Amino acid sequence: MYTAxxxxxxxxxxxxxxxxxxxxxxxxxxxxxxxxxxxxxxxxVGWINVPLSSLAGSxxxxxxxxxxxxxxxxxxxxxxxxxxxxxxxRLGIPASAIAGAAIIIFEIVEWNxxxxxxxxxxxxxxxxxxxxxxxxxxxxxxxxxMPENVHPRAAR
Numbered sequence: 001m002y003t004a005x006x007x008x009x010x011x012x013x014x015x016x017x018x019x020x021x022x023x024x025x026x027x028x029x030x031x032x033x034x035x036x037x038x039x040x041x042x043x044x045v046g047w048i049n050v051p052l053s054s055l056a057g058s059x060x061x062x063x064x065x066x067x068x069x070x071x072x073x074x075x076x077x078x079x080x081x082x083x084x085x086x087x088x089x090r091l092g093i094p095a096s097a098i099a100g101a102a103i104i105i106f107e108i109v110e111w112n113x114x115x116x117x118x119x120x121x122x123x124x125x126x127x128x129x130x131x132x133x134x135x136x137x138x139x140x141x142x143x144x145x146m147p148e149n150v151h152p153r154a155a156r
Contacts, residue, residue: 009093015020033049040131042154047102048062050114053115054106054114055114056112056114058113060113062094066110070106072096073102074102074103074106075105077098077099077102078099078102078103080095081096081097081099084096091103092122093134093137093138093141094134094138096131096133096134096137097130097134097138099130100127100128100129100130100132100133101131102127102135103123103124103126103127103130104124104127104128104131107120107123107124108124108129
């Protein structure tokens with residue numbers, strides 16, 4: 001007797017029902033091919049399709065290494081920065097600047113490897129906003145703690 005696995009438990013750690021998960025067939029999709037059937041990887045909700053042919057000429061054969069770098073380097077620094085800011089620690093400001101710069105660098109490298117997409121430009125803008133806000137907050141903090149009777153150039 002065939003028992004179907006629940007779509008949610010089998011595919012999505014976030015509890016989202018997905019029609020395909022990693023190319024594995026669900027009941028009623030016996031003809032599904034590995035990796036989505038068209039050589040494409042899909043984002044969690046399936047609306048971003050980037051063909052593997054975009055990686056031609058790059059050092060990557062699939063999107064695994066870039067995904068790990070994106071998660072660890074960009075996501076990790078952003079999560080650390082957010083946590084430090086939440087705790088109101090002084091390292092939150094430079095960590096935020098590093099997170100913004102990491103977003104910008106990752107997107108520029110991605111742009112050079114797979115070509116331009118509007119989403120990359122949007123994320124570069126978000127990274128620039130984070131970096132700019134962190135710089136602005138740091139400069140405001142420096143000016144706030146500067147003695148009033150000292151000229152800014154003489155404070156060195």
